[in-house]
């Protein structure tokens with residue numbers, strides 16, 4: 001939990017701010033009808049699909065699907081959290097935010113960051129006292145400036161570290177919270193987690209020290225050690241180097257994903273300042289999403305040994321899922337970006353990056369060995385291997401193109417490859433196309449009803465009068481609809497307030513998309529449509545209940561519980577009558 005700001009105050013701030021004015025400070029907005037338009041700052045485009053509505057106080061990009069209210073915009077643009085966006089806007093508007101609630105926790109976190117900062121400084125100073133460590137880094141080719149920028153340090157022996165902490169009067173409890181010390185196995189006292197290691201402080205995107213990574217100088221194991229999970233450190237959510245390279249990544253729209261700390265340092269020193277590393281080899285979904293916030297293309301530059309290829313394969317699907325363009329840099333075997341510190345190698349890297357293959361071609365090369373004729377079994381194996389990745393492609397045109405490519409390489413008919421892929425989808429994971437037809441119709445109706453509720457507050461009020469949450473099956477639609485109804489009940493329905501309650505990105509863009517898209521129902525009798533939809537959803541809900549009752553009756557009959565059976569039968573008849581007599 002971040003610091004607490006009351007819902008009421010949050011709504012007041014977003015209502016007093018004018019979204020057109022706030023976004024207008026960042027982008028040139030042009031009036032278009034009752035809305036404003038601009039080129040979207042979150043994806044590359046030539047014709048504006050970024051819409052700002054003064055009436056609804058929302059924005060939405062119909063190109064990339066990003067949308068929300070004034071806070072969502074600030075979060076995206078400034079790369080800040082929701083509470084930070086609220087504070088930022090409040091400050092701008094001169095609205096004071098009273099201190100209260102969960103401040104304790106935020107103070108505690110601040111204390112942890114403060115402590116990390118002091119420890120980082122201490123490690124840094126230690127590096128200059130340690131000839132061996134400094135010699136090692138010098139031999140690897142790192143210059144003083146790079147080491148200073150990244151605040152590389154050295155962790156001394158456990159004894160020395162504890163002595164320093166005692167002298168400074170640091171709280172051992174807090175050091176434990178940070179995973180910097182561990183209770184001694186022999187019962188009494190503590191020992192240091194990082195001992196005799198070169199230290200790379202790990203930073204939040206805003207540049208605060210949230211954890212550390214340590215590398216040994218000799219061949220002892222583990223070679224690398226990361227801070228353990230702490231209240232301010234979650235290695236699956238952090239990208240090393242992002243705080244230093246985020247501006248360049250945003251400017252170029254592309255990032256280079258490397259394996260480790262030294263790769264990021266080496267590229268930085270070589271003037272390539274858009275690299276980030278995941279801590280540990282497996283990329284996580286959170287990290288993929290974090291990259292997506294800054295870039296729309298990513299180059300993977302992992303070592304091309306077996307482990308590196310496996311890591312690349314795992315990473316690709318995650319990166320495709322967040323809609324990044326993925327390319328693979330094939331470095332000569334044994335070479336990794338950390339060895340780039342000569343002019344010659346730097347040029348080689350840049351050349352390899354220019355030659356980077358789109359992920360699909362890279363995979364094809366991996367699966368189809370050059371110059372071998374493929375047997376039928378080989379072809380089936382290749383299709384099978386590529387199906388999980390292909391099934392992640394949402395864009396139909398793109399998918400067709402990849403299928404064409406695959407068919408060409410396998411010397412097969414396109415339709416055959418397409419059919420194989422379809423059958424994978426069916427047998428493989430659960431897919432939407434498998435839902436029974438009625439399920440799809442149900443979802444379409446839910447979507448229509450929600451669109452109508454979001455297009456007009458009067459309609460939301462009408463739905464409230466006849467409301468049942470059982471109308472909705474789709475969990476996202478249901479969550480949004482429930483919030484709309486509860487805001488209408490309180491008489492506080494506004495789109496901006498709604499988004500303040502839906503902090504999840506996908507829900508807020510759902511709201512902005514539905515409420516700002518072209519009016520589907522223009523010219524038609526919206527109220528009539530709503531009543532028809534509610535009636536149909538009501539009947540569907542009743543139908544689901546009837547089926548449930550029938551199942552129960554059968555069960556009880558088998559058990560011979562006549563009384564229960566009669567009870568359920570009565571209910572069944574009542575329900576059927578209800579459905580028949582329903583008039584919305």
Ligand SMILES: [Zn+2]
Pocket residue numbers: 040041042043050061062063064065066
């Ligand atoms: Zn966009």
